[in-house]
Amino acid sequence: MPDASIIPVFDPAGPYAGSITTLSWVLLAMAAGVLTIVLAALWVALFGSMPFKGRLGGTKAIWIGGIVFPVIVLSLLLVYGLSLTRNLTAPLPAEAMRVRITGEMWWWRVAYLDGQGRATMLDANELHIPAGRPVVLELESSDVIHSFWVPRLSGKLDMVPGRRNVLPIQADKPGVFGGQCAEYCGGPHALMGFVVIAHDPVEFEAMMAARRISRPQPAVRGAALFRSTGCAACHRIAGTDANGTAGPDLTHVASRRSLGAGILPNNRGTLMGWIGDSQSIKPGNRMPPYKMLSAAELGTLADYLQAQK
Known part of the structure; x- marks a missing residue:
């Protein structure tokens, strides 16, 4: 399995991260295009002939470049972005696995939930999920604002004290996926990592069943x-x-x-x-x-x- 401490943010491993990655590339391409246009206009302003400079500073150019172009481009981007990422807010099956993750200073509390929202198993700093299935994360914070982010599996979402936010994640294949707190929360914030481990569904069920019946060693x-x-x-x-x-x-x-x-x-x-x-x-x-x-x-x-x- 790969080193989970290396987080390739543009290498999606599930449908939720895939839509966000696509939108990110579109934004980068658009930013590059706008930068090219601005640099071209700057070159004309500095080195172009007087007729070109006159057109660049004319009322028509200002209306087109300063109002019409941004409105059209940003409106199209808004519609495209909302349609592309609608899977992040789409309802998930009621039987989907649910896990509550609570941000702490400076670690992660993990609770696997049953159908009534009760914690059936506790863990910390890592999450085990079945590959190929969506998992619903209930994100909370017990102290300050944290931000949960496993780039290859889903988007980034804040964990706010007194509020519960919901984030779907999914890994298409078994693997190990690194995450990180993405909101500065003081102290050793940069050392607040997280790991998601996706298993083959049959292996996942066997592992969880074994954990439910395990007993502490009598040392x-x-x-x-x-x-x-x-x-x-x-x-x-x-x-x-x-x-x-x-x-x-x-x-x-x-x-x-x-x-x-x-x-x-x-x-x-x-x-x-x-x-x-x-x-x-x-x-x-x-x-x-x-x-x-x-x-x-x-x-x-x-x-x-x-x-x-």
Whole structure:
């Protein structure tokens, strides 16, 4: 699978991103055409003959170039753009998969929803979807304005506190697609990444079924240390007494591709480094450093978290 940290914005992988990409190319071509006309007019104004300069500065040229041409071009572009991107606002089937994504400082809370809008499974910083099917995202924010953007799958939409916006996405084929917060939200905004993983539909159903019945691994030492260090006050692991909601849900943390909202590969070493001093990796994030822990204790915590799949 490709590196999700590389985001080719003009390489759509689904119908919603496809219409936006087409419109983007049309806008770029139009901008190039207008720039060419303006440069040509500038050349005539500077180096052209007096008769041409006179025509360029005449009333007729001003009416055509300053009013008629922009009105016609922008009106055509408006109609074309609305018709091209109407799939972004078209009603989706009631049975379409729905996921609520909440922007946090500076990570993403993910909740898979049932037909009544209730959260059935929690995750963070990555989303799993079936390929070839539309998925409805309910976008919210718990603090400041964020903007959800996975360029290859759909458009960009703001996440506004107190408001729920809806965005459809779809991946035509299985793959890994990187995303990013596209609205400056303070602090480590640039390190607030996101990953969407599209699976073959059969594999997706099998994976979700396995996650629903999975249980936390009973690593006694790691679980005790997880509680005693205060991790359970901020993080949740389903099936345990860790029910914190301030930080990302860690029930399936070992299955994630990355740590810190897309900035580190997920392995034992990076887990130890993140727990020990996440501030040196992602300055300004809300997790305090745990420099008081020994290397052995960090390893114990990392082993416990790596068992949570």
